[in-house]
Amino acid sequence: MMVLEDEWKTFYRWYPGSNGYIRLSRVGFNKTRDEALVSTGWMSGERSGEGRYFLLSKKVASGKYKSLFTTWVS
Numbered sequence: 001m002m003v004l005e006d007e008w009k010t011f012y013r014w015y016p017g018s019n020g021y022i023r024l025s026r027v028g029f030n031k032t033r034d035e036a037l038v039s040t041g042w043m044s045g046e047r048s049g050e051g052r053y054f055l056l057s058k059k060v061a062s063g064k065y066k067s068l069f070t071t072w073v074s
Contacts, residue, residue: 019044
């Protein structure tokens with residue numbers, strides 16, 4: 001059985017110089033479709049990464065988000 005540390009060693013052997021990987025959820029919209037929620041995750045090792053929710057709004061300037069919630073940190 002592989003331990004998580006061995007899986008990360010394999011990941012970095014396949015992707016040398018990588019900073020890890022990013023996970024993005026599907027986007028959820030409100031009824032009027034002027035706000036959206038997306039979940040993100042970034043992992044770079046067995047005990048290194050973070051997860052966040054971004055609340056996006058058409059009412060906020062392009063490239064900005066309305067709210068940011070950190071859900072986990074490792």
